[in-house]
């Protein structure tokens with residue numbers, strides 16, 4: 001089945017849907033948004049997250065009735081996450097950076113990846129407030145608003161700008177790992193940045209604006225598109241131990257180079273969020 005997927009059509013359809021969804025998000029971001037709490041008081045969802053996810057899934061189902069979907073809000077509502085299979089599967093975060101969106105802080109995005117036989121073929125990350133559209137197709141490079149982008153090539157930990165997040169969990173062990181890593185790395189690197197969106201943090205590595213991103217607690221919908229973007233921009237995406245990346249592990253380490261990724265991995269206190277996404 002995967003062999004017959006028309007990836008050009010997939011890209012065209014998803015691009016149009018992202019335009020439509022982006023206009024809704026940008027308009028609503030002009031004011032602070034009402035929200036509900038999901039797993040805890042900093043894991044939030046708004047009516048817009050749900051509406052945009054439905055708009056994207058409905059539009060994609062109309063064009064591709066046999067495709068599958070893993071969507072952040074559907075997974076949250078249904079309890080168990082949908083499983084990734086070999087079928088063409090759209091992995092969707094309708095609003096990544098919901099906390100920013102609630103506060104009208106203009107750093108949120110739609111993040112969508114398409115996997116066929118578990119390989120990511122298309123990745124789109126769109127911040128409609130800033131009109132930044134990051135796109136990648138496997139083997140064809142990474143782009144920002146149609147302009148080719150490249151990872152920085154930085155190898156030196158001492159000169160690295162790192163993106164990370166506190167995340168949306170409050171448990172003590174997780175926060176201890178986060179603080180340990182700040183304590184070890186802040187004195188050794190150029191700096192840390194937190195955009196409040198895992199997908200936009202990865203996009204910054206693809207852009208060459210940041211040199212590293214790592215986070216514990218991400219989900220497949222936070223990182224699917226970003227992984228392809230970083231790889232297509234010439235960067236690397238690994239597990240935070242420096243081993244192979246596992247999209248369901250809820251852990252990510254992306255960097256401009258393998259050397260830099262391994263230098264960061266060597267420093268990190270590890271944390272393994274539960275449950276995994278599979």
Ligand code: IPD
Nearest residue numbers: 096097098165167196197198218
């Ligand atoms: C979260 C954001 C946040 C990151 C979390 C994500 P959401 O996604 O990307 O910055 O730290 O790991 O789950 O809840 O805004 O879609």
Ligand code: CA
Nearest residue numbers: 093096097222
């Ligand atoms: Ca997210």
